Amino acid sequence: MASRPTRNPVQDHLLTPSNCAVVIIDYQPVQVASIASMDRRTLVANIVALAKTAKLYDVPVVLTTVNVNTGRNQPLIHQLRDILPTVEPIDRTTINAWEDKDFVDAVRATGRKKLVMAALWTEVCLAFPALDALRDGFEVYAVVDVVGGTSVEAHQAGLERIMQAGAVPVSWVQFACELQRDWLREKTVPGFAEIVFAVEGH
Secondary structure, eight states, rough: OOOOOOOOTOOSSSSOOOTTTEEEEOOOOOHHTTTOOOOOHHHHHHHHHHHHHHHHOOOOEEEEEETTTTTOOSSOOHHHHHHHHTSSSSSSSOGGGGOOOOHHHHHTTTHHHHHHEEESSSIIIIIHHHHHHHHTOOEEETTTTOBSSSHHHHHHHHHHHHHTTTEEEEEEEHHHHHHHHOOOOOGGGHHHHHHHHHHHOO
């Protein structure tokens, strides 16, 4: 059975390795420890899966941390540093990452208009830059099962706020499947299976 001809990977309305960038904001020990909207081990496992997916498909990744250089906060969690050792986190002092010039410059430098965003906390560090990115003409895809808030209610309110503004909810498994799209793309099948089935089971 033959698949249909490959769609233009840059112009596709769905996410492809050629038309999106992954933005990961503030996955630091203090932030992870403060999450109350989901199990923290699951949270870390899911953000690791997202990062591995981005690496597998060569999707540009922008990492940012807050208050590391000021000494007020700890660096990126080691699980992400281990996966993305060549991606230097952009440290900032602004609560809203979109108010940091270096961060916005890095996002723009990817050349991608579709931003797959993950951040801690949902209601703050995801919501604020997502709202600004949308206003600046980007498409925002919030990965709902890799983000968390200070309460279930705060997490939900953050998601609802950005969705009302036009953000699109996705899961990390949906993202991986959207990039793979066809089992005939055999080069990435082993990595895809390792990432997805390691979490979801066989």
